[in-house]
Amino acid sequence: MFDQKSSPVLNVFCTAGYPGADSTPEVIQALQESGVDMVEIGMPYSDPLADGPVIQQVNAIALDNGMSISKLFHDLQDIRKEVHIPLMLMGYLNPVLQYGFEKFCSDAAAIGIDGLIIPDLPDYEFEKNYKQVLLKYGLDFIFLITPETSEARVRRLDSLSSGFIYAVATSSITGNENVWEDVIVYLQRIASFHLNNPVLLGFGIKDHKGFHIASKYAAGAIVGSAYIKALSGDSDIKSLTGKFVRHILGEVEAGNL
Amino acid sequence: MNGEKAANLLKEFQPDENGFYGRYGGAFIPEMLYANIEQLKSRYLDIIAGAAFKKEYFSLLKDYVGRPTPLYLAQRLSAHFGASVFLKREDLCHTGAHKINNTIGQILLAGHLGKKRIIAETGAGQHGVATATVCALKGLQCVVYMGEKDMARQAPNVARMKMLGAEVIPVMSGSKTLKDATNEAIRDWIGNAKDTYYLIGSVVGPHPYPDMVARFQSIISDEIRKQLHEQTGTSLPDYVLACVGGGSNAAGAFYHFLDDRQVQLIAVEAAGHGITSGKSAATTQLGTDGILHGSRSLVMQTEDGQVVEPHSISAGLDYPGIGPLHAHLFETGRAKFLHATDTESVAACIQLARMEGIIPALESGHALAALAQLQLKSTDKVVICLSGRGDKDMENFALEMLNT
Numbered sequence: 124m125f126d127q128k129s130s131p132v133l134n135v136f137c138t139a140g141y142p143g144a145d146s147t148p149e150v151i152q153a154l155q156e157s158g159v160d161m162v163e164i165g166m167p168y169s170d171p172l173a174d175g176p177v178i179q180q181v182n183a184i185a186l187d188n189g190m191s192i193s194k195l196f197h198d199l200q201d202i203r204k205e206v207h208i209p210l211m212l213m214g215y216l217n218p219v220l221q222y223g224f225e226k227f228c229s230d231a232a233a234i235g236i237d238g239l240i241i242p243d244l245p246d247y248e249f250e251k252n253y254k255q256v257l258l259k260y261g262l263d264f265i266f267l268i269t270p271e272t273s274e275a276r277v278r279r280l281d282s283l284s285s286g287f288i289y290a291v292a293t294s295s296i297t298g299n300e301n302v303w304e305d306v307i308v309y310l311q312r313i314a315s316f317h318l319n320n321p322v323l324l325g326f327g328i329k330d331h332k333g334f335h336i337a338s339k340y341a342a343g344a345i346v347g348s349a350y351i352k353a354l355s356g357d358s359d360i361k362s363l364t365g366k367f368v369r370h371i372l373g374e375v376e377a378g379n380l
Numbered sequence: 381m382n383g384e385k386a387a388n389l390l391k392e393f394q395p396d397e398n399g400f401y402g403r404y405g406g407a408f409i410p411e412m413l414y415a416n417i418e419q420l421k422s423r424y425l426d427i428i429a430g431a432a433f434k435k436e437y438f439s440l441l442k443d444y445v446g447r448p449t450p451l452y453l454a455q456r457l458s459a460h461f462g463a464s465v466f467l468k469r470e471d472l473c474h475t476g477a478h479k480i481n482n483t484i485g486q487i488l489l490a491g492h493l494g495k496k497r498i499i500a501e502t503g504a505g506q507h508g509v510a511t512a513t514v515c516a517l518k519g520l521q522c523v524v525y526m527g528e529k530d531m532a533r534q535a536p537n538v539a540r541m542k543m544l545g546a547e548v549i550p551v552m553s554g555s556k557t558l559k560d561a562t563n564e565a566i567r568d569w570i571g572n573a574k575d576t577y578y579l580i581g582s583v584v585g586p587h588p589y590p591d592m593v594a595r596f597q598s599i600i601s602d603e604i605r606k607q608l609h610e611q612t613g614t615s616l617p618d619y620v621l622a623c624v625g626g627g628s629n630a631a632g633a634f635y636h637f638l639d640d641r642q643v644q645l646i647a648v649e650a651a652g653h654g655i656t657s658g659k660s661a662a663t664t665q666l667g668t669d670g671i672l673h674g675s676r677s678l679v680m681q682t683e684d685g686q687v688v689e690p691h692s693i694s695a696g697l698d699y700p701g702i703g704p705l706h707a708h709l710f711e712t713g714r715a716k717f718l719h720a721t722d723t724e725s726v727a728a729c730i731q732l733a734r735m736e737g738i739i740p741a742l743e744s745g746h747a748l749a750a751l752a753q754l755q756l757k758s759t760d761k762v763v764i765c766l767s768g769r770g771d772k773d774m775e776n777f778a779l780e781m782l783n784t
């Protein structure tokens with residue numbers, strides 16, 4: 124997915140339908156322009172079990188804004204005219220199943236989506252019922268690992284994943300604090316496995332320090348709640364996004380970090 | 381739970397190794413919970429079959445909970461409905477509902493797994509009270525998540541939990557009821573997977589919870605069989621009725637009858653203001669296949685797969701899903717699903733109070749209300765699972781009596 128890239132990967136998460144009902148393409152474009160390497164587009168859900176208060180709240184706002192999978196695909200139908208960085212869809216299994224898993228994959232592939240992250244789709248179900256469909260539509264599928272995941276299981280999830288492996292920094296919901304010394308030990312352990320897929324670190328990464336550690340000990344970082352929070356200011360999406368990304372990349376306030 | 385008999389009895393309705401009852405069940409959980417669920421899955425059957433576990437479980441049920449609970453032939457109710465109506469008195473359990481059968485089982489399991497901190501969700505507060513109770517009994521830390529709306533309408537139970545030493549955390553998200561309390565408990569568990577045991581209160585959640593909770597509640601039907609045999613010479617009633625929120629008292633009341641096809645199993649859901657009113661919690665009537673709280677089942681949801689906010693006057697039935705076993709019983713037709721409205725339930729509670737001197741919980745009132753919907757013969761034996769007592773609902777009853 125990002126084979127050519129030798130510098131660290133910055134993957135930023137946004138929630139479809141936030142801040143405005145129709146702002147998703149604008150957010151994605153602003154992220155690309157700011158130098159982000161990949162965007163993870165969250166599909167809002169009424170019951171986001173693995174998410175902390177920040178993402179829960181924007182899920183509710185996005186749903187109130189009328190966001191749905193159908194609307195998202197409609198909003199993104201021309202996204203590939205402007206955006207060339209990888210785009211991932213992240214969401215919970217239930218809305219995807221209601222849409223129809225195969226139809227979902229087919230429509231996602233048609234607008235140029237690269238892969239899916241569905242944290243509550245377990246590996247055995249994936250292998251049995253879904254893997255072939257993803258292959259058919261050429262979509263990557265990313266599994267999560269945590270500090271508690273055994274080596275054997277990390278290897279199994281690596282063999283089922285394509286694109287990258289999503290290393291959850293601390294076993295928790297999104298938007299929590301990390302103990303960085305522990306995260307480094309964890310990433311060093313994962314690095315020693317020499318996995319097939321690059322490893323991106325996510326959950327609780329909110330500043331340049333987190334991004335720097337993720338870049339040094341893994342292939343890069345996924346930033347979610349912090350960006351969502353940054354978007355809630357009152358200036359425009361483009362300038363808020365630019366400022367936020369520069370902050371994560373260490374191009375501003377570097378002296379403080 | 382009860383040795384070989386239970387194992388023999390249940391062939392068709394046992395979940396497979398991945399926790400599926402037909403299409404329903406499974407464990408749809410994020411990786412952060414994998415290790416915990418795996419540990420539970422690989423150990424629960426061995427632990428609960430162990431001699432030490434069984435000894436403590438059954439002795440606590442007897443000496444602490446007060447089991448067996450009576451199976452009472454309600455004379456005046458029987459005369460009124462023209463059949464023999466028996467009440468399985470789960471309301472007489474310590475803490476006032478069937479919920480404690482399960483919490484006793486799971487707290488012992490948590491002990492075997494070495495967990496020190498217990499979390500739970502609660503709707504009516506009965507499961508929260510039952511959890512706080514067993515935590516006090518075992519000296520374990522207890523945190524209960526409860527929707528803000530439920531805390532207001534079941535205030536006596538909030539006070540009980542606090543008195544028992546539990547921390548009650550109000551849940552403000554979503555509908556502020558049981559579904560959201562469950563989400564919040566799962567989020568806590570994700571963040572504290574190592575030391576925390578999640579003590580689920582119904583036959584819902586990821587495998588192995590539905591099966592585990594059903595086994596712990598199966599004591600209800602085990603006793604019904606024996607008691608009915610003692611009282612009438614036959615162990616098989618014509619009907620067993622129970623209300624269904626997540627479905628634990630129904631699972632327990634049905635369990636040892638599942639393979640006896642001549643016993644008609646009747647599950648009663650909460651219709652709220654009426655099935656088509658938009659304010660209902662009757663999942664089999666309004667739900668479609670979906671995933672909620674880690675298992676595939678019937679779920680009340682929009683076309684887009686967003687879970688809808690249910691409504692029932694009874695906090696314990698105010699849930700937009702049902703356990704996967706029940707979805708399977710519904711699909712296969714092994715159980716028949718009826719429903720009762722808020723008003724019908726309140727009326728049935730008042731009727732029971734005045735005919736038999738028993739004040740039932742609003743949840744149980746739904747099962748009682750369904751009696752009127754059956755075509756009963758005078759020879760029929762009907763067992764109703766009276767899942768809990770009504771003290772917690774007095775405010776609602778008082779309001780109703782003021783209005784009539």
Ligand SMILES: Cc1ncc(COP(=O)(O)O)c(C=O)c1O
Nearest residue numbers: 506625626627628629696743768
């Ligand atoms: C008295 C009583 N009955 C029934 C229920 C519903 O739960 P279940 O369907 O799991 O038995 C509750 C839940 O709180 C309850 O308190």
